[in-house]
Amino acid sequence: MKPDPISENNSLLFGLDLNDEALHHELRQSAEWGRKMAVAAIVLQALLLIGSFSSFITYQSYSQITGRGLSRFLVVRELAIGTLHLISGIGFIFVAVYFLRYARMMKQALDHGEQQMLVESIRKLRAAFQISFGFSILSACTFIASVVSTTLYPLVG
């Protein structure tokens, strides 16, 4: 008897294993902590973004009052690095949103035993890792740029 290609293709790798109590528990816990981590990350990123804006505004007022400002090199440097930080910050909020979606879908999949939702939640988590990789590279580049510009400052500043 020839195997049915459709059922072969959709066969479960671990058979019934996601109904196993221990795995079920780990998946639920992982999703729950993923959600908490995402909420904490969104709040912290928002705080950092507000902090960056307020320090920029404070500096502007200070420069206007005292008439003292940074050199042209430092102004360009601060603007460029600040913009990159801003993009990374917004990007990581985006990543956190993917984590929230993963957690919500995984919880729904486990509660109702929805296979499609399980696949979708894994897809969201995969996307979250892929996007965070991209923004991690951007953050690393920003950091390297600040190291290089600080080293160059005595020469060109």
Add this chain to the structure above:
Amino acid sequence: MRGEYQDIFSFGIDNTARRHLETMMLWMKVLGMVALIAIGLTMVGGTTIAMQWMARVNYHDQLTRNIDIASVGMVYVLFPALFIFPAVSLLRSARCSIAALKTNDSNLLGKGLGHQKNAFRYTGILTALLFLPGMLLLLVA
């Protein structure tokens, strides 16, 4: 009866989920490695920059200098070091889960998920704890 049996037991890692899981684990591994490299770079590069800046400052008293050294140590050495554990957990999770997918070992998959949970839990708690210095920085700014 057969339909009921299938409905109950069709919940698990099918081929589509497996494909996504395999890709996810690879990205998780890459992210763990990138995180470890970034931690190393931050420790070395950050400390170097801070020391360069501090060398240009004329300190009038030893206390201010010590406060600056402590701040540098906290920002560029202590904070990055705190993130070593979640990065290693991500790597462990990826390693266990990739092996589980290769050998169809559900126990190993459970272990991998446990490491993933640890990484999320630790990062979540650490991020929440960072609110305090974050708020302090905001106030100072």
